Amino acid sequence: MKGYDPLERALQWEKEVYGSGDPSSVHSALRSKAACYEEASCFEDALLTLDRIRLYLLSPEEQSEVLLSKARCCFKTGDAGAALGYLEESGRADDFPDIYSVLLASSWRFSESREKALVFAGEDEIRREAVVNIFKKAPRPRKEGTATFLSFFPPAGQIYLGDPLRGIGTMLLNAGVAGFTVVELVNGNWITGILGGGVLLNETFFKANLQHNLSRVEEVNSDSVKEFAYSLRELLESFGKQD
């Protein structure tokens, strides 16, 4: 079935599935159909098609192929966690050290990722050095507890999360509010000091500082690991181009 529009070929394979009662023909047709969808860049539909295959009815080699296809589709749709799971389940992750390394890096497993990247780099010293250097810049996961503790001392929390300018702004604002509260209390304006200062500190210290920092931890972690995995991918791809 070559030469047609891939979606048309996928439809013909589905017709095979529809008309066939033999499980092995059905599975073979489904795999071919998924390949057509991949060709048409319909990776989510390809994954749904592969999900219809009953792995326990396949030989170990066929199972491995299907799992690899699933890993590829997940990788293309940007689901690195699922892609890593399928790749490891296939038992053939070591055949693809570059992709495996990038997926491991996306899951914060940097030491394993580094090991695979070095395998991919081979014996070439320049490449190995480039790998070692890039892993020196690997991000560290920010912890919620640390972020909360440091947020009590602006701008430490913001600096920890990589946003020092916001930290300085928050520090100045909170210093102003704290100063206002103290001045009012010293002047004997207890109600203004306690209630007015309390309302302002709720906004500037609690919401704009503490709550904001806590909500940023996950986002910062996700962005930093993605950025690192992307630069690692670029580096490993450049090795492939040099070959």
Place this chain on the structure above:
Amino acid sequence: MPRLLLSLLLLLLTLQSASGQVKGLLGLPDRIMSSSRIGRVSSREVPKIPIPDSSKVIFPSSGTEFISEDYDFFKYLLDNEYSLDARTLSKHPYSSSDTLDFLRAKVLFSDRKLSQAADLFSKVPVSSVFGPESLFYGVVSLSTLGEYDRASWMMESASEEPVFSEGGPYSELALLQNAGLALLRGNRDDWLRLSGGFTYSDYTLEESEQILSEIGSARFSSRHRMAGVAAVASAIIPGAGKIYAGRLGEGVAAFLTVGSLGAVTAENWSKHGMKDWRTIVSGALCASFYLGNIYGSYMSVSIEKDERLAAENTLVLYHLHLPLRSIFR
């Protein structure tokens, strides 16, 4: 000067809260839609309103293949929701027929191209084998698009057909659809007349009839919150209107903030006099927040009403569609 800046900041925060952009100074959760059973049902079901897509789908005008040869396969694709395959098959050059119109309309419906789906469904004669299904799906498509008049007209024009009249196989389904349309249009008399005919005995329709009845009872009851009452309540006790509107957290936050600002004003007044700038600034803040809260309470009831209506309508549409999936599968 620092005092003035801080006062301005407080004023800004006050106005922000009053306009409803902030959930309340204490950050307490919004409780909207949690007070009614319908609200809870809607949050559990979470049916999606299909988004109309106006982009054109071009089918070949006529061809040499016969849809009858592929009908079972086409139906298999639609029933199993293999949308991409169904879409590809629908573009084959088949010779025109009611069956083809019906199947293509179903593909468009599953792709949420509702306007075009409704046009194709309406081309299938009611007397054909696919007539009843096309009619009901056409009505659901038009209702989802908000074209209630056209949907009602479709139902009315088919009402004479024996399959929809009393005792016919689709009579109760037609009743459900008409009652649902009456609900969507807010027509109380029609709703009461039609929902009175629900039998709650057909297992494919029972759940939908019950949900629609609940929505109908809630919508046409006289126990609705009134925006004016919320405003007056907030004028008497700051925040009370928000609590009346079902927003407890915002109400408590408003009460504490107005109370705090009032206390600050009172302190400044007693210590520095009425004409002192500190008394004027804190008093102005207190007054603006007090008035903003009255306006916010009034708006909360309107917003709550709009949100409830939208959630109910989504649920009605879902229950107009739900029985079709089991009856025509």
